[in-house]
Amino acid sequence: MTGFWQHQMLLTFKVFHTAMSAFNLSYFLVEGSMLGAYRHHGFIPWDDDMDVCMNASDWLKVKQILHCIPGFDVHASNNMIFKFFWQQSSLWKNEPFIRFPFIDIFFFHEDADFLWAMTSFKKNRIVLKKSDVFPLDHRPFEHVLAPVPRRLEEICRTVYSPEVCVSRDFDQASRHFIPFYRVDHVACRRLHRIYPFVFRHSAFIQNRQAQVEYRKIGRVVISNFSIYH
Numbered sequence: 001m002t003g004f005w006q007h008q009m010l011l012t013f014k015v016f017h018t019a020m021s022a023f024n025l026s027y028f029l030v031e032g033s034m035l036g037a038y039r040h041h042g043f044i045p046w047d048d049d050m051d052v053c054m055n056a057s058d059w060l061k062v063k064q065i066l067h068c069i070p071g072f073d074v075h076a077s078n079n080m081i082f083k084f085f086w087q088q089s090s091l092w093k094n095e096p097f098i099r100f101p102f103i104d105i106f107f108f109h110e111d112a113d114f115l116w117a118m119t120s121f122k123k124n125r126i127v128l129k130k131s132d133v134f135p136l137d138h139r140p141f142e143h144v145l146a147p148v149p150r151r152l153e154e155i156c157r158t159v160y161s162p163e164v165c166v167s168r169d170f171d172q173a174s175r176h177f178i179p180f181y182r183v184d185h186v187a188c189r190r191l192h193r194i195y196p197f198v199f200r201h202s203a204f205i206q207n208r209q210a211q212v213e214y215r216k217i218g219r220v221v222i223s224n225f226s227i228y229h
Helices: 003-022 031-040 056-067 152-159
Strands: 027-029 050-055 072-075 081-091 099-110 114-117 127-129 137-141 144-148 164-166 185-187 197-205 208-217 220-228
Touching: 003 050, 003 056, 003 081, 003 099, 003 144, 027 031, 031 050, 031 137, 031 144, 031 152, 031 197, 050 056, 056 072, 056 081, 056 099, 072 099, 137 220, 197 220
Parallel strands: 027 144, 050 099
Antiparallel strands: 027 050, 072 081, 081 099, 099 114, 114 127, 137 144, 164 185, 197 208, 208 220
């Protein structure tokens, strides 16, 4: 994703986050956005979309709220996936209305023990134990303290291999799949001097055990975040 598109995406996410917080509606990061929060404290540098998940019982409220935000709009062709975007962005390829970049908003159903995306046929990785998700935790995502599943590290290590950086298999801007032979798998350590990555260290802070997460490019610390146990 270019810096310009990433800036637009972050602006859109900030607006979404503020709106959901104002109306006390809960969401959490999923898919590549969840991995980005864990591994980069922000976007996966080469990613070109953003995914969040919300309770299906809130979909009508979410739709009504997002429709009322000046300068932004939401495309809700069905009740399973919404696309939220800035109205000044470019039209998505072959679309008369949807603009790119956008945030994908998925909705989940739940029972006593599990939650799963209504689009489980498309997002089969969004099938999670509720005890692994709630109560939600938070991690820095660029300049936003974003909600994430409670067992963020365990989920990321179960679903992904965080030490392996994998390029996109779908290009959102042009709407085409990338052939498997052009999808790169690289040890993330080879990219540490190029992109921001998060490094973790245990510490005692004011007599409390903590994990300090440092966001760094090479040896340069960009920011840090402490998690107390």
